[in-house]
Amino acid sequence: MVPEVVRADVSSFQRVFETELGYVATSLRRLGVAPRDVEDVAHDLFVEVWKRWATYEPSRPIRPWLFAFAFRFSSDYRRLSRHKVLVFVEKDGAAQGKAADELLVEHEQQRVLFSALESISEDRRGVFILFELDGVPMHEIADSLGIPANTAYSRLRLAREEFTAAAKRIKSKEAR
Amino acid sequence: MSEVPDLPDLPALDDDALALLRGGSALVQMKDDGRTRLSGRVTSSIAALSPGAGGGGGGGGGGGSAGRSAMSTMSASGIVGMGVTFVLGAALGFGVRPLVGVGGHENVQNTSIRPAATPPQRSAPRTLQPVLPAASTEIVEGPALTPSAGSAAKVGPLRDLSAERTMLDGARAALGRGDPAAAVVAAKAHEQRFPRGALAEEREALYVQALAQSGKLPEARARAARFKQTYPDSMLLPAVSAATEAPSAPPKKDAP
Numbered sequence A: 001m002v003p004e005v006v007r008a009d010v011s012s013f014q015r016v017f018e019t020e021l022g023y024v025a026t027s028l029r030r031l032g033v034a035p036r037d038v039e040d041v042a043h044d045l046f047v048e049v050w051k052r053w054a055t056y057e058p059s060r061p062i063r064p065w066l067f068a069f070a071f072r073f074s075s076d077y078r079r080l081s082r083h084k085v086l087v088f089v090e091k092d093g094a095a096q097g098k099a100a101d102e103l104l105v106e107h108e109q110q111r112v113l114f115s116a117l118e119s120i121s122e123d124r125r126g127v128f129i130l131f132e133l134d135g136v137p138m139h140e141i142a143d144s145l146g147i148p149a150n151t152a153y154s155r156l157r158l159a160r161e162e163f164t165a166a167a168k169r170i171k172s173k174e175a176r
Numbered sequence B: 001m002s003e004v005p006d007l008p009d010l011p012a013l014d015d016d017a018l019a020l021l022r023g024g025s026a027l028v029q030m031k032d033d034g035r036t037r038l039s040g041r042v043t044s045s046i047a048a049l050s051p052g053a054g055g056g057g058g059g060g061g062g063g064g065s066a067g068r069s070a071m072s073t074m075s076a077s078g079i080v081g082m083g084v085t086f087v088l089g090a091a092l093g094f095g096v097r098p099l100v101g102v103g104g105h106e107n108v109q110n111t112s113i114r115p116a117a118t119p120p121q122r123s124a125p126r127t128l129q130p131v132l133p134a135a136s137t138e139i140v141e142g143p144a145l146t147p148s149a150g151s152a153a154k155v156g157p158l159r160d161l162s163a164e165r166t167m168l169d170g171a172r173a174a175l176g177r178g179d180p181a182a183a184v185v186a187a188k189a190h191e192q193r194f195p196r197g198a199l200a201e202e203r204e205a206l207y208v209q210a211l212a213q214s215g216k217l218p219e220a221r222a223r224a225a226r227f228k229q230t231y232p233d234s235m236l237l238p239a240v241s242a243a244t245e246a247p248s249a250p251p252k253k254d255a256p
Helices: A004-030 A035-051 A062-079 A100-118 A122-133 A138-145 A149-175 B015-023 B032-049 B088-092 B149-153 B155-176 B180-193 B200-213 B217-230 B237-245
Strands: B084-086 B126-128
Touching: A004 A035, A004 A062, A004 A100, A004 A122, A004 B032, A035 A062, A035 B032, A062 A122, A062 A138, A100 A122, A100 A149, A100 B015, A122 A138, A122 A149, A138 A149, A149 B015, B155 B180, B155 B200, B180 B200, B200 B217, B200 B237, B217 B237
Parallel strands: B084 B126
Antiparallel strands: none
């Protein structure tokens, strides 16, 4: 007989994989993982998630927890010198279900955003993404990333300055 | 975007910065075949982590060939037939099932996807049933994808993949019930029909195990040697090696 508890465990992991793969892929891209490497990094990430599945507290939101994995794996990824170039060489995604020009605009907007995020130092970027893009409360961010709340606030402040400066640079470049 | 009434001292983002955030906030989506392959890779790696995985662990390492090697580790390590079916891959089908956010943008909110109420346990073995790798992976930046004409174009190859998988499932099941002779027959049938099929690597691994368990060690070792030459980076290598090195024994059928 299959222990019901194991079935539930597997089932819940499967559900998270299905529903959160897009979020994980997005987080990895925002954290600087190149499109061609997202699958490999996501693979390693989900295997690690499985290993630590027992440590997940169901009463907590899943995304900050998953983001902590994404943050760590993208950090490791970026330390590898082979990934330090061509980070933003995008593949031409096939248009599915959307007009090609519409997709192009969205791709371009994402590319610009990812590029701007690159201007934020690594430590601060995680806080910034979680707060500004994922809408995670600061206390959750601090908890997920394992940093004091004051540190999280401080990082967000500096990250905002860096991101704002990047946005200005991008706008002035576009205006030329 | 977050409102920050609780952060009065922080510099506010100006309009340019906010526009930049809003413009690029859509979720990245992987194409269906990439999702399918990834699910297979994850499944396979998790199988290798299971108790009794025969040294096939290590999380897959993220190598490009890992996904191709996804299948069969389970039977190789004696997990087949033991119980829980890991339906991650099977549930994803062959790339046509809508997955995350299909049909529109998914808000990246502070959602809570809760695992089952029962606490997870790791002690029991699992039978994993991954999907098979597909052609190519590409990350599609932008909105979530909808099933499209592209799916229809894949029907032919996918049908072949489905047939391949069915045949190898038969071989695996035979190994699981302690009938290596039937597994050899199934693997041979796959070889005849799909000599260079997408699952040839998985078939060969199964074939080696089936031969070894049938007591045909010389034949198993010859095939294992060819396997090592053909797939030097295969995740299935530990299982293949274990099958030919260890005294042949049928897999356990019961959880410990």
